[in-house]
Amino acid sequence: EAQVTQNPRYLITVTGKKLTVTCSQNMNHEYMSWYRQDPGLGLRQIYYSMNVEVTDKGDVPEGYKVSRKEKRNFPLILESPSPNQTSLYFCASSTPGQGLIEQYFGPGTRLTVT
């Protein structure tokens, strides 16, 4: 089954404790992206990757890191989480094939930083 998976789905942590949210897709998509979703603000892009070893900042990259060592994986790293990073996070992937750029989203990770 074609899908995007994220782990963990729920995470409660404390300020300053490094964490990683994993994202994996099995559709051989070149493009992957991380979003955060906050009430009234819609989806804001954190980082994206056009292919292996190619990453770039989105609209709200501060406090986050990513890596793309393999095509299927795109982990999101919070080196020193702060309460303002409490949010719902979505990973998404896409491929241009025939001009289509539908993004397939993972199930989301709800992060609470206390």
Next chain:
Amino acid sequence: GENVEQHPSTLSVQEGDSAVIKCTYSDSASNYFPWYKQELGKRPQLIIDIRSNVGEKKDQRIAVTLNKTAKHFSLHITETQPEDSAVYFCAASKGVGNYQLIWGAGTKLIIKP
């Protein structure tokens, strides 16, 4: 910078009536306009999209219209049903052939029985 404005933020309609959600974009190079639906507690999913060379596209009860001159596009849902209750997001591509999307803030659609 580029942005997409979406209105209204909340829309409440009677079951069976029509619902219209409107978006305005700023980047004249945008050429791809998708709409995503996010049910409560779930992930966003694409429901319909339109490209700049088309003025209207329909899929059963949903349709999208695009006015490139005015930089407006709209989602129309007819004969609304309870399962249409969700948050709807519009988006516009960042330029031609670009994977990046500029997202609207979302519209919460409530279908009243």
